[in-house]
Amino acid sequence: xxTIVTGSxxxxxxxxxxxxxxxxxxxDGFIAVKHFDGSQIIGFSARRLTTSEMRRLAVHxxxxxxxxxxxxxxxxxxxxxxxxxxxxxxxxxxxxxxxxPLYLDEIGRLEMRGEGLNNxxxxxxxxxxxxxISVRTDLLDAVLKHYDI
Numbered sequence: 145x146x147t148i149v150t151g152s153x154x155x156x157x158x159x160x161x162x163x164x165x166x167x168x169x170x171x172d173g174f175i176a177v178k179h180f181d182g183s184q185i186i187g188f189s190a191r192r193l194t195t196s197e198m199r200r201l202a203v204h205x206x207x208x209x210x211x212x213x214x215x216x217x218x219x220x221x222x223x224x225x226x227x228x229x230x231x232x233x234x235x236x237x238x239x240x241x242x243x244x245p246l247y248l249d250e251i252g253r254l255e256m257r258g259e260g261l262n263n264x265x266x267x268x269x270x271x272x273x274x275x276x277i278s279v280r281t282d283l284l285d286a287v288l289k290h291y292d293i
Contacts, residue, residue, distance in 0.1 A: 146293065147245070147276045150284055157278035158249050164276060165193045165247060172238050173247025174231055176201060190227050192234065193247055199227045216259035223260060235264040239271045250278040256290045
């Protein structure tokens with residue numbers, strides 16, 4: 145079963161995923177942790193739920209990106225290819241171990257372009273395992289249609 149947590153930007157979708165995991169203490173996956181400079185979001189880290197390991201996922205154009213292994217880009221954010229690969233490989237291993245539910249935060253425009261978390265999400269969808277993902281409300285219909293959910 146696929147459970148989708150929806151809401152607008154900054155409405156608490158990530159917090160809902162994290163709290164669900166903490167309450168149930170089952171499954172594994174990733175949430176995106178925002179990094180701020182004052183009130184401006186300057187980047188995100190991917191945090192694995194069971195280990196709390198965090199790796200830089202994306203940085204805003206206003207941040208020095210010299211140390212970032214640039215992968216895809218959407219809007220002002222450049223994503224780390226190494227972190228996306230880490231997420232993909234981890235999800236594949238979790239699927240092989242039949243871990244559920246699998247958590248993934250969040251699916252949107254980047255994924256519908258075949259980038260970002262698309263590979264991890266496709267693997268989850270094809271696994272048949274229970275999963276909990278987040279999607280912005282304004283993108284929900286497009287995501288459902290794109291992935292034929």
